Amino acid sequence: MKVFSNIEALVACVGQEVAVSDWLTLEQADITRFADATRDWQWIHVDPARAAHTPFGGTIVHGFFTLSLLPYFLDTSVKIERCGMSINYGTDKVRFTAPLPSGSRLRARLTLGAAKALEAGSYQITWHVTFEREGGSKPVCVAEALVRLYP
Secondary structure (H helix, E strand, C coil), X not given: CEEECCHHHHHXXXXXXXXXXXXXXXXXXXXXXXXXXXXCCCHHXXXXXXXXXXXXCCCECCHHHHHXXXXXXXXXXXEECCCCEEEEEEEEEEECCCCCECCCEEEEEEEEEEXXXXXXXXXXXXXXXXEEECCCCCCCEEEEEEEEEEC
């Protein structure tokens, strides 16, 4: 976990890789719960028998499930002391660049791309996020995540 004393200390790191999260294993039960929550039961995610006959050899994690783990990876990798509130503002340039098979281990690389000053000491932060599969040759997802930080 990378700890910053305040928002300004984080802002000073624009252009730098700030943190790399720990690995998180995504099992079929996790994928099924996500499918149930979002009502996205596309068979490549939830039917292991059918998915076994695809080039993937089994089920794969929903792309949006991968992306939805961003708050978890941020929360477990970066701490900003004296930050009163953090809210998701949106995402830009999201791409799902490789499959993430069930049972894979996933982590996120977090680079601070930009920090735009807003009112009263708050900032809009742009995180360049690369989601990596352990042993994978390329990222499974890349995205720009916009987060607003308030003192």
